[in-house]
Each structure stands twice: as structure tokens, then as C-alpha cells.
């Protein structure tokens with residue numbers, strides 16, 4: 001069965017109309033109000049994305065919303081432009097009609113509650129009055145445009161016979177799209193499928209209109225309910241970018257679209273969305289509203305294509321399909337990211353080193369650097385590229401005459417600091433325990449005791465490589481010997497270990513200089 005629709009013409013059986021309500025229901029999220037300029041920017045981006053209908057606002061709500069809908073209708077071309085109106089509101093339909101009038105394809109979307117709870121306590125109307133308003137509202141809307149949508153607010157909690165009567169009345173009065181919202185996100189996928197199956201079986205004319213789903217996410221079921229509705233014959237789905245909307249939000253457009261795209265085998269429906277635009281539109285909305293999506297948000301969250309665990313990273317490096325069901329490029333990301341952290345393994349570490357220009361490290365150096373990386377990652381939430389560079393530079397340097405093994409420190413306000421230092425000097429392990437005026441002085445004294453030398457300490461400076469109290473310290477030590485000046489660098493989460501590494505680095509450089517001039521004079 002294919003439907004002839006006033007705005008879309010003959011609609012193929014598998015075609016799904018994407019109705020975006022980011023600018024109306026999405027804007028109803030507390031704190032998400034948008035001004036005219038912001039709404040217009042979003043509407044242009046939604047049109048470029050390929051949505052079929054933009055619900056631009058609720059024109060009777062305020063002059064600002066009226067102006068926004070009117071401007072979007074005037075300027076944005078491509079999608080149908082829709083304004084919301086209460087079925088029984090006094091000026092709602094006239095205001096909505098005026099706001100969308102200049103659109104190439106205008107739609108009026110009118111709604112009224114049909115559930116016993118809403119009719120009795122909110123509208124304070126008898127069901128027969130509501131039924132009468134359904135007829136009056138849709139007739140009134142049809143006087144302005146051929147494209148009229150009617151929604152049964154709280155439809156999922158509406159008594160089935162009454163819902164069928166209301167839907168029939170709306171169709172007879174001229175509605176061309178019938179939307180059954182799960183307004184409070186109460187339904188299960190089976191409930192929504194049963195409602196649409198019932199309407200198709202029982203309501204005369206249901207096969208001549210587009211049935212539509214509008215699901216809220218109070219139980220986290222909005223996308224599942226939308227997909228179940230599609231399978232039960234719905235051909236319009238109402239959704240928002242990033243899933244924003246009243247309370248816990250609406251079904252997320254990007255999630256539905258990518259479910260359809262990724263699971264064409266089970267969901268053989270078509271739409272016009274240019275999926276590589278998804279991330280850009282999501283980010284635009286976050287910037288405009290000031291609300292970022294959570295990192296683990298499907299499709300557009302910053303972790304959606306990020307992998308931290310070693311086993312996954314190894315799989316990703318061998319074949320990305322092992323852990324990704326769609327490509328990051330297909331939704332607008334440039335690539336997947338392998339995040340190095342305490343769960344990472346050698347494969348990802350080696351890959352990162354190659355990307356940072358350290359592809360030539362031998363197995364021993366790689367293993368040693370990896371061990372230090374793991375120990376750093378145990379202490380640090382985020383290991384940045386700069387951390388890895390610092391750590392590998394140290395490792396390369398440590399394969400020299402003097403090699404750092406370990407350092408234990410005892411310091412405080414009551415007694416002089418002590419350092420127990422173990423070094424590998426020309427391949428032989430040696431250790432010593434010394435005191436000093438503070439932990440750095442004690443550590444430097446220990447170096448001098450293990451490897452006596454005449455070099456003088458000229459400069460010692462410390463800075464943090466990255467942010468946070470768990471950041472690595474990068475230390476520079478400058479030594480001078482017989483007019484020769486060398487700088488050494490060290491990095492470690494512990495400042496004194498970092499300083500000790502920097503001192504050893506400088507000493508190693510001095511030894512290299514000495515060896516160039518006096519090849520016999522490597523030892524102290």
C-alpha cells in the first residue's frame with residue numbers, strides 16, 4: 001500500500017518521513033530556549049541534513065516563537081515547515097497558519113489529549129467535547145493548508161475504542177498525518193506496536209494517511225518504541241537531535257537513523273538523511289544550547305568511537321569491524337580513536353609510538369617504556385600524547401651509561417630528607433642512602449655519591465606537562481663541567497623522580513661529551 005500525501009506525493013512503501021521537532025519539543029527542555037537567529041541556524045542545518053519536516057515552534061506560545069517560525073518558513077527551503085497548535089486553543093490554529101503561510105510546503109500540527117487522566121484533570125472536558133474539538137480543529141486547520149497533522153496527546157494511555165473514534169474523526173475532518181505520542185514515555189515497544197496495528201485494523205481510512213510515532217524517553221525506551229512502531233506500519237517518526245525534549249527527552253534522530261542504516265537487514269526502510277552531517281548538527285545544537293551530550297551518547301558522544309581496552313584496541317588495529325558496527329566517517333567523525341590508559345596493551349602503545357614518530361624503538365626499549373606507561377596510567381586519569389613523548393624520551397636516554405632504577409624518599413618537616421637511590425652504572429646495579437636539605441637535594445647527593453663528578457648544578461626547574469594534580473612533572477637540570485654546559489630533562493608523576501631523571505640525563509650527556517674528547521674517560 002502506498003499513500004498519496006499533499007506534501008510528499010506518492011510515498012513508497014519503505015519510505016520513512018523524518019519529522020524533526022528539535023525546535024519545538026526539543027526546545028521545551030528546561031534551559032534550552034533558542035532565539036530567532038539560533039533557530040534559523042539550526043533549521044538551515046536540519047534542512048541540509050535532509051529531514052523531511054521541521055517543526056519550527058509553537059507560534060501561539062510567544063511573539064518570539066511566532067517570529068522564529070515565520071522566518072524559518074520564509075527562508076528555509078527543502079523540508080515541510082510545521083507549526084504546533086492546540087486543537088481547542090482559541091487562537092492557536094490561526095497563529096500557526098499565519099506563521100507557516102510563506103513556506104513552500106506548510107503544515108499545521110494540532111493536538112489534544114485523549115487519555116481519561118488528561119481529559120478529566122487537565123482539560124476538564126468530557127470525551128465527547130474532545131471528540132467534537134478534534135473535528136473542529138482539523139477542519140479549521142484544513143482551511144489553511146492541505147498538510148494537516150493531528151496528535152492524540154497521551155495517546156499511549158488512551159482507552160482503545162476512544163482512540164479509534166478520535167483518529168477516525170480526525171481523518172474525516174481532513175488530517176493527513178495521525179500521530180500517536182507516548183507523551184510520558186510509559187509505553188513498551190509491544191504496546192506501541194499493538195496500538196498502531198489496532199488503528200490500521202479498526203479505523204476506516206487509516207490506510208490513506210501517514211501514521212506517526214512520537215516517543216518520549218522517560219524509561220529510556222524512546223528509540224525502541226519508535227522502531228517497534230515502524231515495524232507496525234508507522235511511516236513518520238518524530239525525533240530530535242541529541243534526543244533533547246521534555247523531561248528525559250524525545251527519541252534521538254541520530255540513533256534512529258543509524259539503527260535503520262546499520263540494520264537494513266532487519267529494518268528495510270529508506271530516508272534522505274545525509275548521515276555524515278550528524279555530528280556537525282549535534283555539535284551545533286550543543287553549542288547553541290550550551291548543553292554537551294554525555295560522552296557515552298550513541299553516535300555523537302565523544303566516546304562513541306573511542307576504545308581504551310587493550311583487547312579491543314588490538315582487534316581494532318587488526319580489523320575495525322571487530323569492535324565497530326558503523327564507520328566513524330559515516331556519521332561525521334574523522335576516525336576512531338584508541339585512547340591510551342591503564343587498560344591498554346602493547347599493540348595500541350606501539351601504534352601510538354609509531355604515530356608519534358617513535359616507530360624505530362627496539363623490543364627492549366618498547367617493553368621498558370610500556371612498563372612505565374602502565375605505571376603512569378595507574379596514577380593518571382588521562383595519559384596525553386605529551387606524557388608518552390616525555391616518557392619515551394626518558395626511556396631512550398636511560399639506555400645510557402647511568403640508568404635510573406629506583407628511588408625511595410623519606411621527607412617531612414621533622415628531620416632531614418633521605419633518599420635511597422639505585423642506579424645501573426655501566427650495567428652494574430649500585431645503591432646508596434643519603435640525606436639532604438630537602439628530597440631533591442638528598443636525591444642529587446645520592447647521585448654524586450654513587451657517581452662522583454665535578455659538574456656543578458647551574459639550574460633546576462620544574463613544570464607540569466599536562467593539567468591536574470596527577471599531571472607528570474617535567475624537570476630541567478643544567479650542569480656545567482670545565483666550561484661545558486648541558487641540559488637534561490626528566491618526566492614523572494613524582495617530582496623528585498623527575499628531577500633525578502633530569503640530573504642523570506644531563507650527566508649522561510656530559511659523559512658523551514667527555515667520551516668524544518677523551519675516549520678512555522667514561523667512568524667517574
Ligand SMILES: CC(=O)SCCNC(=O)CCNC(=O)[C@H](O)C(C)(C)COP(=O)(O)OP(=O)(O)OC[C@H]1O[C@@H](n2cnc3c(N)ncnc32)[C@H](O)[C@@H]1OP(=O)(O)O
Nearest residue numbers: 028058060061062086087088089111112113122123153183
Ligand atoms: C505534550 C506537549 O508537548 S504539548 C505542548 C507543550 N508546550 C507548551 O506548553 C509550550 C508553549 N505553551 C505556552 O506558551 C502556554 O502554555 C500557552 C500560550 C499555550 C497557553 O498559556 P495559558 O493560556 O497561560 O495557559 P496555561 O499554559 O496556564 O494552561 C494551558 C491551558 O491550555 C489548555 N489546553 C491544553 N491543551 C489543550 C488543547 N489541546 N486544546 C485546548 N486547550 C488545551 C489547558 O487545559 C489549560 O487551560 P486552562 O487555562 O483553561 O486551564
Ligand SMILES: CC(C)C(=O)C(=O)O
Nearest residue numbers: 111151153154181183
Ligand atoms: C504535542 C505532542 C505531539 C507532544 O509533544 C507529545 O504528546 O509528547
Ligand SMILES: [Mg+2]
Nearest residue numbers: 025181183246
Ligand atoms: Mg512530545
